[in-house]
Amino acid sequence: MKVKICGITNVHDAEYSIKKGAEFIGVILDYSVKRHGTEDLIKEIKNIKKTGVVGVYTSMPDANEINEDIIQLHFDHSPGDVKYIKNVLKKNVISVIDISKNDYLERIDEYKKAGSDYILLEDRSGIVNRMDDLRNIDLTGIGLAGKISPENVSNILSLNPEFIDLSSSLESEIGKKSEKRIDELFIKLGEKNALKQY
Numbered sequence: 341m342k343v344k345i346c347g348i349t350n351v352h353d354a355e356y357s358i359k360k361g362a363e364f365i366g367v368i369l370d371y372s373v374k375r376h377g378t379e380d381l382i383k384e385i386k387n388i389k390k391t392g393v394v395g396v397y398t399s400m401p402d403a404n405e406i407n408e409d410i411i412q413l414h415f416d417h418s419p420g421d422v423k424y425i426k427n428v429l430k431k432n433v434i435s436v437i438d439i440s441k442n443d444y445l446e447r448i449d450e451y452k453k454a455g456s457d458y459i460l461l462e463d464r465s466g467i468v469n470r471m472d473d474l475r476n477i478d479l480t481g482i483g484l485a486g487k488i489s490p491e492n493v494s495n496i497l498s499l500n501p502e503f504i505d506l507s508s509s510l511e512s513e514i515g516k517k518s519e520k521r522i523d524e525l526f527i528k529l530g531e532k533n534a535l536k537q538y
């Protein structure tokens with residue numbers, strides 16, 4: 341299982357997350373969001389990590405400057421939007437689906453058919469509240485997000501998702517990650533891995 345740390349606003353937090361083992365680094369590209377970053381920041385992160393750098397969009401990206409290798413469509417998008425990113429912009433895609441909406445299973449199929457590389461199922465009120473629904477889904481290629489924290493991550497691991505996505509629970513203040521919280525996360529993940537071997 342991979343880890344995506346999102347809402348990165350500075351190189352130091354990206355570097356620390358990568359050093360600790362995050363496979364995906366997410367930068368939100370929407371100035372109205374407090375924990376946002378910029379394409380310049382993404383360029384700097386790409387100097388440290390060649391792949392797995394994610395630009396998070398709340399509307400369709402403008403094709404002018406895209407430095408990230410993965411585009412996260414964090415809004416209600418169409419299969420056609422996925423095809424455009426894949427075929428015209430030639431980038432990998434994470435399609436975000438709000439699991440609190442009734443049609444999320446159909447959406448997973450639609451986005452997979454359109455070519456999304458990953459699906460991210462999100463429940464903003466807390467994905468751990470959806471354990472019963474998630475147990476019935478094959479989570480290959482599917483990540484989970486929504487208030488995941490070092491405290492509740494063990495529950496999520498039993499579902500074996502492709503990746504987990506964390507942001508606010510790892511902050512010391514909005515837009516600044518806490519090294520202590522990142523350490524706590526990876527210690528928890530390490531403990532779980534160690535237990536699996538017995």
Ligand SMILES: O=C(O)c1ccccc1N[C@@H]1O[C@H](COP(=O)(O)O)[C@@H](O)[C@H]1O
Pocket residue numbers: 346347366368370373374375396398414462464485486487488505506507508509
């Ligand atoms: O964090 C935000 O405010 C945000 C705004 C717009 C798009 C995405 C946003 N956050 C993303 O949501 C998931 C889960 O975050 P959390 O762990 O529940 O805080 C993650 O991808 C964030 O980057």
